[in-house]
Amino acid sequence: MSVTDELLTGAAEYATRFDSGDLPLPPARRVAVVACMDARLDPQALLGLSVGDAHVIRNAGGAVTEDVVRSLAISQRLLGTREIVLVHHTDCGMLTFTDDEFRQAVEADTGIRPPWAAEAFAELEADVRQSVARVVASPFIPHRDAVRGFVYDVTTGALSEVG
């Protein structure tokens, strides 16, 4: 039995106790969260979000890439969100390599150099500021006056703002 099959068993149980089938498409709390994909980070649980409350956007590092700008533009322009919360975390895999190392390893294995940067970073708080700065600089995100960045500590569960 694959892990995916095991997850489907969980999904079947979820449906039996499901009771929130009448929620509207726009997020109730008008906030979009951008967080790392890390397995130890559960943004909904961490931030006390209920089903229907917020858009949650996640990728490797929680980096504000072009695709995150796309998602935030859609979130704000079409679905009414107004605030943005960025969450990076301690012990992030993106701290363990450089973009050049990653690109060279991929090219060595596949013969093809990725046309994108891996978005690795060397200093956690600086990368949170980088992500905030990218949001604030984007002309495609209409509402940029409530954008705040945080670091989640995977060993204590604490969330700290990066000023």
Add this chain to the structure above:
Amino acid sequence: MSVTDELLTGAAEYATRFDSGDLPLPPARRVAVVACMDARLDPQALLGLSVGDAHVIRNAGGAVTEDVVRSLAISQRLLGTREIVLVHHTDCGMLTFTDDEFRQAVEADTGIRPPWAAEAFAELEADVRQSVARVVASPFIPHRDAVRGFVYDVTTGALSEVG
């Protein structure tokens, strides 16, 4: 009090009951989930995932964009995941407009045409197949033999595989 401030109150409570501070960086169940950012979809709850189990990647539509390929490449190459689960859902915002309409609206409002496609789609199951096909076609994702796509029904909580 902003919504973000309210979420910080939730985060402070989360830390007081936190008890999973010793989990390793690689996801325990070696699976990566790619899902839409929709507020009504909680991938961890839906799939019965515990903290530490899986990478969760999310964007507008759950589209397999270049940034998702980047995240999956890092997930598999550096952090040991092997299976990929793609989750789109009914009543998706991406079904309500076209890429051309979005691009023209952004250009009308900002004077700048986005250099990226919005990734809107007209048919839900076809877009799940499109996402699976993009994963399978990527030379940068090492393990592509366990990639399955699903539609989540936001009114019933049921998850259905797209064959």
